[in-house]
Amino acid sequence: xxxxxxxxxxxxLKAFSHPTRLQILDELRKGTRCVTDMEDILPVTQVNISQxxxxxxxxxxxxxxxxxxxxxxxxxRPKLVGGxxxxxxxxxxxxxxxxxxxxxxxxxxxxxxxxxxx
Amino acid sequence: xxxxxxxxxxxxLKAFSHPTRLQILDELRKGTRCVTDMEDILPVTQVNISQxxxxxxxxxxxxxxxxxxxxxxxxxRPKLVGGxxxxxxxxxxxxxxxxxxxxxxxxxxxxxxxxxxx
DNA sequence: GTGTAACATTAGAATGTTCTTATCTTACAA
DNA sequence: TTGTAAGATAAGAACATTCTAATGTTACAC
Numbered sequence: 001x002x003x004x005x006x007x008x009x010x011x012x013l014k015a016f017s018h019p020t021r022l023q024i025l026d027e028l029r030k031g032t033r034c035v036t037d038m039e040d041i042l043p044v045t046q047v048n049i050s051q052x053x054x055x056x057x058x059x060x061x062x063x064x065x066x067x068x069x070x071x072x073x074x075x076x077r078p079k080l081v082g083g084x085x086x087x088x089x090x091x092x093x094x095x096x097x098x099x100x101x102x103x104x105x106x107x108x109x110x111x112x113x114x115x116x117x118x
Numbered sequence: 119x120x121x122x123x124x125x126x127x128x129x130x131l132k133a134f135s136h137p138t139r140l141q142i143l144d145e146l147r148k149g150t151r152c153v154t155d156m157e158d159i160l161p162v163t164q165v166n167i168s169q170x171x172x173x174x175x176x177x178x179x180x181x182x183x184x185x186x187x188x189x190x191x192x193x194x195r196p197k198l199v200g201g202x203x204x205x206x207x208x209x210x211x212x213x214x215x216x217x218x219x220x221x222x223x224x225x226x227x228x229x230x231x232x233x234x235x236x
Numbered sequence: 237g238t239g240t241a242a243c244a245t246t247a248g249a250a251t252g253t254t255c256t257t258a259t260c261t262t263a264c265a266a
Numbered sequence: 267t268t269g270t271a272a273g274a275t276a277a278g279a280a281c282a283t284t285c286t287a288a289t290g291t292t293a294c295a296c
Contacts, residue, residue, distance in 0.1 A: 001144040003161070006137035009206045013140075017131040018284085019124035026119040032220050035243060043121070048285065050244055055283095065217045069242050069293045072220050080210040084202070088127045092198040099183045102150050102190050136254085153273060166255065168274055187263045187272050238296085245290070253282070260275070266268085 015059030016084055020044055021052050025081050028062060034070045133177030134202055138162055139170050143199050146180060152188045 016022065023042055027033055038049050053073060056062040061081055064071040075081045134140065141160055145151055156167050171191060174180045179199055182189040193199045 001141050003137060003141070006140045006144075010135050010137045010140055012206065013131055013135040013202075014283095017128050017135050019121060019128045022124045022128055022131075023119050023121070026124075032215075032223070036241090045286080046243070047245090047287085051284080054244080060212050063212075063214060065215055065220055066293095067217045067220075071243070072217065074215055074220065076212050076214065077210045078213070080205060080208075083205045084131075087198060087201045087205070088130065090198075092195045094178050094181075094194050095196070096181060096194065097150075097183055097192055099185050099190065102183055102185075102192065105150070132253095154271085163256080164273070165257085165275090169254080172274080189273070240293100240295085242293085243291080246288085247286100249284100249286085251282100251284070253280100255280080256278090258276085260273100262272085262274100263270100264272105265270085 012059055015055055015061055018052065018055075020048070021056055022085070022088075024049070024052060024056065025061065025075065026085060028073055028075045029078075029082060029085065032065075032072045032074045034067075034072055036070075130177055133173055133179055136170065136173075138166070139174055140203070140206075142167070142170060142174065143179065143193065144203060146191055146193045147196075147200060147203065150183075150190045150192045152185075152190055154188075 016025070020042060024038060027038060027041060035046060035049055035053070039046050042049060053062065053064075057064075061075065061077055062073050063076040064073045066072075134143070138160060142156060145156060145159060153164060153167055153171070157164050160167060171180065175182075179193065179195055180191050181194040182191045184190075
């Protein structure tokens with residue numbers, strides 16, 4: 001993976017990587033919300049919500065439409081945001097491998113062993 | 119989303135959120151690697167790779183099997199790691215909404231309007 | 237124009253992460 | 267048992283993120 005690409009992707013993931021921002025994204029996934037809606041739900045200050053929304057906006061994960069004095073925030077990359085949130089909420093069992101398993105994998109994969117089962 | 123759950127998920131995402139760690143995960147996805155293999159590929163010191171591997175191990179994203187003096191590292195939650203890396207490499211167009219679109223969505227969704235097309 | 241509700245911005249202290257340098261452990265071969 | 271290759275750990279400086287407190291902006295009703 002190219003270092004520049006890796007950097008860019010890490011920056012994107014960093015925008016997700018905060019409890020409050022995950023909660024904001026999860027809430028916005030249900031529908032458009034303005035800042036005061038979020039104040040009612042999240043145990044943090046308005047200023048702090050605004051700051052986190054700025055981070056999310058810079059990462060192009062959310063955007064807003066102005067409605068008078070209100071700002072209607074929405075998720076601007078639904079498949080990305082939904083994909084990440086869904087992955088996080090799914091169960092992912094931790095696997096373990098022994099040296100022997102690894103050796104067998106190494107022996108099998110390089111030549112795509114045709115003999116076993118095929 | 120429960121704040122404790124949000125915290126836990128943010129911690130998990132933080133383990134992904136570093137260029138070097140993404141590169142390590144991408145490399146390990148191709149197969150088991152020891153630390154010196156990674157030294158050859160990544161433009162960082164052995165110490166630094168070790169430190170990043172510790173972060174990944176604490177997050178239960180990787181583990182290793184000892185082979186003499188070598189440590190064979192592998193991805194221990196392949197679906198999670200693969201899912202995140204695949205999402206990142208896919209193209210995710212940024213959508214925009216106007217206030218009018220949002221108003222229409224709000225009007226349609228609450229009652230799951232049956233009249234249009236059905 | 238004045239007041240106010242909704243939201244953003246700024247500055248800085250507090251906190252957390254990352255990298256560097258030095259040191260340590262372990263496995264193994266001579 | 268000495269040397270060396272593989273890898274981990276510790277301490278701290280450098281850097282980045284987060285939160286708090288104060289202030290700024292905008293839209294609108296009166």
